[in-house]
Amino acid sequence: MNFGAVSAIYKAEMARFFRTLLQSFISPVISTSLYFVVFGSAIGGRIQEVEGIPYAAFIVPGLVMLSVMTQATSNASFAIYFPKFIGTMYEYLSAPISFFEVTLGFVGAAATKALFIGLVILATATLFVDLTILHPVSMLAFLILTCVSFSLLGFIIGIWAKNFEQLQLIPLLVITPLVFLGGSFYSISMLPPAWQIVTRFNPVVYLISGFRWSFFGQADVPIGVSLLAISGFTALCLGIIWLIFRTGWRIRS
Template identity: 75%
Template sequence: MNLHATRAIYVFEMARFYRSLLQSFVSPVISTSLYFVVFGAAIGSRINEVEGVSYGAFIVPGLIMLSIMTQATTNASFGIYFPKFIGTIYEHLSAPASFLEITLGYVGAAATKALFIGVVILGTAALFVDIQIQNWFAMASFMVLTCVSFSLLGFIVGIWARNFEQLQMIPLLIITPLVFLGGSFYSVSMLPPAWQTIALFNPVVYLISGFRWSFFGMADVPVGLSLLAIAAFTGLCMAAIWWIFRTGWRLRE
C-alpha cells in the first residue's frame, strides 16, 4: 500500500484547513451560541424537559450531528472537485496510487476537519448547559463513524458535481432537511403515530438516535439498528467509489 501518496494528499488537504483555522474555529462557536439563544430562549422556555433531560442538553447531540454531517460532506466534496475543476485529477489517476489510497487521503482529511468542528461544538455547548455523557466510547465512535461515512458521501458528490452549484446542492437541499426532520431538536416519540412511522424511513434518525443514546442512555430506535445503518451506509458509499474509479465515471470527462 502506497501510504506516501495517502499522506501527501492528507497533508495537502489539511494545509488548506490550517490556513482558515480561525474561521473554522469561530464559525461553529458563533452558530452554536445562536442555536442556544434561539432554541433555548424561544423553545426551551416552553419545553422544560424531553424524557427527563433538559431541552438545552437534549439538542446538543443534534447540533453536533448537523454540523459534522454538513461539514464532512462539504469538505470532502470540495476537496475532490477542485482537482477536477483545474485538471490535476489526471495526475492522481496516473500516479501509482490505488483508488483506496486516494480516497483515504481525501476522506481522512475531511473527516478530521469535521471531527474538529464536532469537538469545538461540544466544548461550546458545555458552556451553556450541563452535559452528561454516559458512554464516552460510544459517543466518540458514533462521531468518528459519522464523519467518515459522510466524508465518503461528500467524495461521491464532488465527483458527481459538474459545477459549484451542484456541489452545494446535496448538503443544502438534502442533508440539512433530513437532519432537521431526523429528530435533531425533538424526540421522534413526540410525533403523531403516523409521522413516527414516516420518520423511521429517514436514515439520519438512526444516526442521531444512536449518538443521543451515548449521551443520555435513551434512543428513538435500538442502538444496534443505528450501528447497522451507519455500517450499511459506509459500505454502500465505498462500493460506489470503487465503481466510480473502476469505470472512470465523471473522472475522465
Template identity: 70%
Template sequence: MNLAAIRAIYIFEMSRTFRTIWQSLVSPVLSTSLYFVVFGTAIGSRIETVEGVSYGAFIVPGLIMLTVLQQSVANAGFGIYFPKFVGTIYELLSAPVTVLEIVIGYVGAAATKALMIGLIILATSTFFVDIRIAHPVWMLAFLVMTSFSFAMLGFILGIWAKTFEQLNLVPMLLITPLVFLGGSFYSISMLPPVWQTITMFNPVVYLISGFRWSFFGLADVPVAASLAAISVFAGLCLLAIWAIFRTGWRLRT
C-alpha cells in the same frame, strides 16, 4: 499500501483548513452558538425537559450531528471537486496510487476536520448547558463513523458535481432537511403515530438516535439498528466509490 501518498494527500487537505481557519472552524462554532441561544432560550423556556433531560442539553447531540454531517460532506466534496476543476485530478489518476489510498487521504482529512469541529462544538456547549456523557467511548465511535461515512458521500458528490452550484445543491436541499426532520431538536416519540412511522424512513434518525443514546442513554430506535444503518451506508458509499474509479465516471471526461 503507499503511506507516503496518503500522507501527502492528507497533509495537503488539512493545510487548507488552517489557511482558512475562520471559515473552517470558527464559523460553524458561532452558528451553533446561535442555535443554542435561539432554540435553548426561546423553545427551552416552553419545553423544560424531554424524557427527563433538560431541553438545552437534549439538543446538543442533534446540533453536533447537524454540523458534523454538513462539514463532512462539504469538506470531502470540495476536496475532490477542486482538483477536477483545475485539472490536477489527472496527475493523481496517473500516479502510482490506488483507489483505497486516494479515498483514505481525502476522506480521512475531511472526516478529521468534521471530527475536530464536532468536538469543539461539544466543548462550546458546556458554556451553555450541563453535559454528562453516559457512554463516552460510544460517543466517539458514533462521531468517527458518521464523519467517515458522510465524508465518503461528500467525496461521491464532489466527483458527480460539474459546477459549484451542484456541489452545494445536495447538502442544502437534502442533508440539512433530513437532519432537521431526523429528531435533532425533538424526540420522535413526541410526534403522532403516523409521523413516527414516516420518520423511520429518514436514515439520519438512526444516526442521531444512536449518538443521543451515547449521551443520555435514551434512543428513539435500538442502538443495534443505528450501528447497522451507518455500517450499511458506509458500505454502499465504498462500493459506489470503487465503481466510479473502476469506470472513470466523471473523472476522465
C-alpha cells in the same frame, strides 16, 4: 499500501484547513451559540424537558450531528472537485496509487476536519448547559463513523458535480432538511404514530438516535439498529466510490 501518497494528500488537505483555521472554528462556535439562544432559551423556556432530559441538553447531540454531517460532506466534496476543476485529477489517475489510497487521503482529511469542528461545538455546548456523557467511547465512535461516512458521501458528490452550484445542491437541499427532520431538536416519540412511521425512513434518525444514546442512555431506535444503519451506509458509499473509479465515471472525461 502507498502510505507516502496517502500522507501527501492528507497533509495537503489539512494544510488548506489550517490556513483558514480561525474562520473554520469561529463560524461553528457562533452558529452553536445562536442555536442555544433560539432553541435553548426561547423554545426551552416552553419545553422544560424531553423524556426527562433538560431541553437545552437534549438538543446538543442534534447540533453536533448537524454541523458534522454538513461540514464532512462539504469539505470532502470540494476537496475532490477542485482537482477535477483545475485538471490535476489526471495526475492522481496516472500516479502509482490505487483508488483506495486516493479516497483514504481525501476522506481522511475531510473526516478529521469534521471531527475537530464537532469537538469544538461540543466544547461550546458545555458553556451553556451541564452535560454528562454516559458512554464517551460510544460517543466518540459514533462521531468518527459519522464523519467518515458523510465524508465518503461528499467525495461522491464532488465527483458527480459538474459545477460549484451542484456542489452545494445536495448538502443544502437534502442533508440539512434530513437532519432537521431526523429528530435533531425533538424526539420522534413526540410525533403522531403515522408520522413516526414516516420518520423512520429517514436514515439520519438512526445516526442522531444512536449518538444521543451515548449521551443520555436513551434512544428513539435500538442502538444495534443505529450501528447497522451507519455501517451499511458507509459500505454503500465505499462500493459506489469503487464503481466510480472502476468505470471512470465523471473523472476521465
